Amino acid sequence: MDAVKFEVPPELFVTTESSSFAGQLALGTLEAGPDTYTFSQPVDWNVTVTNTGDALLVMGSARGTATVACARCLDDFQVDLNGEVEGYFLLSEDGPAPEDMDDDEFEVLGADKILDLEPLIIAALLVEAPLVPLCREDCAGLCAQCGANLNEGPCACSAQPDDGLPRMSDGRVSPFAALKDLDLGE
Ligand SMILES: [Zn+2]
Ligand SMILES: [Zn+2]
Structure with a gap:
């Protein structure tokens, strides 16, 4: 099992190289607006990290089952959250910013070469969280x-x-x- 936060291995600093990583992340709870999602089991995640020349492209998925209160009847129920993990880490701060990306769509890899996937995994799950969680559609x-x-x-x-x-x-x-x-x- 790979750690969710790790130093990028040297071979990944070669253009077009890619490596896969997978593991589990114990999240506990996630706040999504007024709702709290509680994960009794760790979230499974896997990513492929590819060196594009300018950046490390992170693509993969995260899957977990959480308990949340129904917005209508307030009963707890389980929901599967299965989201896409995406990240883009520029290898150098000095290079040009990606033309087709907003500032919040990419980061710069730090001097310590540490890649922290946890914020990407959390973002992937939050996108999947329903705006209004319902235990069933006709609750x-x-x-x-x-x-x-x-x-x-x-x-x-x-x-x-x-x-x-x-x-x-x-x-x-x-x-x-x-x-x-x-x-x-x-
Ligand atoms: Zn009544
Ligand atoms: Zn309900």
């Missing part, structure tokens, strides 16, 4: 009145006559509810 969420998890069946509230206002799928009153009292002159 029924929580009752807006009593907080019961509606995935486990209807709550007592649904047995009572409601206020008759049209509700949206997440339980909120529809913005069109106000229209129902409008006299449209029919």
Whole structure:
């Protein structure tokens, strides 16, 4: 198993040379916006590092399974995150910056020749994290009145006559509810 942070081996400083590396990274937790992803197992990663002449090109993948709370019902569920690892490390600070890249798309290899893949692996996983994590697409969420998890069946509230206002799928009153009292002159 290769370390996620390592000194670039001498043979990789020859143009067109490439080497593959693979290992596991214990991440613990990852914050993605308001959501926290917890990894009970290390993340598997593998990359190929290629010397392009000007830079070391890092390409590979990272795969892990994390637990996150559903945004609707708040229950924890598991999600597989399988992302592409990409990095571009200029070999010299003095050379021209890559023409078709923004400043945040490449780095310069330090004098210590240490390559740290961890930020690339984290970025690869974060890109795959859903904006709104849902335990399932049709998660029924929580009752807006009593907080019961509606995935486990209807709550007592649904047995009572409601206020008759049209509700949206997440339980909120529809913005069109106000229209129902409008006299449209029919
Ligand atoms: Zn849910
Ligand atoms: Zn309820």
